Amino acid sequence: MIQNLIKKNKKLNHYFLIAYSGGLDSTVLLDKLIKIRNINKKIKIRAIHINHNLNENSEKWEEHCIKECKKKQVYLITKKIFINKKNGNIQDQARKKRYNLIKKYILRKEILLTAHHIDDQCETVLLSLKRGSGPLGLAGIKNKSIFNKKNLIIRPLIKNTKIELENYAHKNSLKWIEDPSNYNTKYDRNFLRNKILPLIKNRWPYFVVNVNRSAENCNEQEKLINEFISEIFQNYLKPDGSLEIKNFDKISKEKQNAIIKKWISKNNNFLPSKKILEIIKKEVIYSKIDANPKLIIKNNQIRRYNKCLFWIKKFKSIKRTILIWHYLKKPLKLIDNLGYLYQNKTKGTKILIPKKNQLVNIRFITEGKISILGKNNKKKIKKIWQELYVPPWNRQRIPLIFYDDKLIAAIGKFITKEGEPKKNKTWCIRWNINQL
Structure with missing residues (x-):
């Protein structure tokens, strides 16, 4: 051979x-x-x-x-x-x-x-x-x-x-x-x-020998199915790798299963069983509209957001973590492989420079209503994340800059009115990772 x-x-x-x-x-x-x-x-x-x-x-x-x-x-x-x-x-x-x-x-x-x-x-x-x-x-x-x-x-x-x-x-x-x-x-x-x-x-x-022949026949059949479904699959695959499910209920059960299998295989080279496919549809795709469903598969999660399925790695909760940025001239390493923050002269999130006596700290969760630049009224943080199309699982993995206990900015997402940059009192912060 x-x-x-x-x-x-x-x-x-x-x-x-x-x-x-x-x-x-x-x-x-x-x-x-x-x-x-x-x-x-x-x-x-x-x-x-x-x-x-x-x-x-x-x-x-x-x-x-x-x-x-x-x-x-x-x-x-x-x-x-x-x-x-x-x-x-x-x-x-x-x-x-x-x-x-x-x-x-x-x-x-x-x-x-x-x-x-x-x-x-x-x-x-x-x-x-x-x-x-x-x-x-x-x-x-x-x-x-x-x-x-x-x-x-x-x-x-x-x-x-x-x-x-x-x-x-x-x-x-x-x-x-x-x-x-x-x-x-x-x-x-x-x-x-x-x-x-x-x-x-x-x-x-x-x-x-005959079993091998049957295996070859199954392989040919699978190739044909794959060729047939590939074109359909592209219609549902979004540029960010998510799977659109807006009109999923209008196609046959068999096509649904084939599309989901191809999507999972593309992400993780893992072939779900028929039972897992049914669970995905029942508990994630067709769960209540206002639900925030997720399904754990090995070290990954399938999540639904904005009429799309997302395949993301399972990660630990860091929402209670607080990092102190003692030396502002040096990069600050974040936790859980989220990269690091550092100052940049021209590029990044431009915010007000902290006062000498203010403690610069990074958090990953905040509550209540806040005012952000470009908006007149205070809004709940959940509503702001929704307007920015930030999926629920990412909302507690975006570095939030605080001066003492005052929220200044969500890096790369928004700046609060308290963090509004002023002439000669501005610094830029860059986040070296772009996973979210």
Whole structure:
């Protein structure tokens, strides 16, 4: 498959990073690529081995990989991860940590190669069926996709069976390690691999191949759906990344679900279940007009404001925080990754200079009615935020400048009458962050 890709795509990078566990599959992949490298000198290979520290032989396996790569003149990156065995699914934890490390060490020009084969594909599809997945989940493992937003990931062995890999390894006298945890049937994938699939393959020898064909069909169907929905999706996507839901009730339930799924996937590469989609619609989109709904998904929130959905990161409350700006000539660092404030000669929020005896402090909440420049009457702060189209979740994350207990300005949003700049008594304050 790699040879075909290189022939068809002359502009394709010839730099490869192999996820090398030392097991049968990745050993075969490494050997195959080395043979291609021997013919095509443009090919550059690196490998990465992640030591999961889950087995007493983990160090020996790492040593095996180092020895093999040294013998085959392949640069090897070795890294260790540690899994909390008491915290959830061990295999899922290991996979996430493994890929996070690979993201850290892969070069921009490299293509990631993994040794998934057709039996892995069958297991993945069956597990997706168990979870009640739709066409996207049943499409299984793609032979080619984008990794880390910029790298291509290719699975060259995805159409090879496990038996074919074993035959290749024996024929070429390859050495590999055997992980005994692969036979531990307390894990769903291992249960399928060791208990269920042998029975199925014994009765239906072509079952695995046919499941792969079904996965390919689902993948084609998902591509068609995606092409169809992409144009519709753009009509609902706002320039700021929010999703307009003003006329959502006028389109079919199926289109609604597809649009929401695409929007969430675009923001977080996360595919919501059918149940989550229904919750989003019931508790956020179609909740009461005067409500301020939110739904927590992992470390993010879905919020509704001004007939739009917003996908924002979950953050802690800082509304009771008070920061003292002791040295006005030096930048003031804000909390919770909100950047910092600093003086600027010409650009920023122009306000009255504080008196020498006034304490300049930053807060993130105020109450009651206030008077702001450009408005005749005092208004409640909530009404002012509404008129400025500031979403509720951002209203307590905008730095408010106080002199003693007197509100002077909301940086970048408004200035109070008490903070009105006067000739020769003006200073500019800039906020170096523009997330809100």
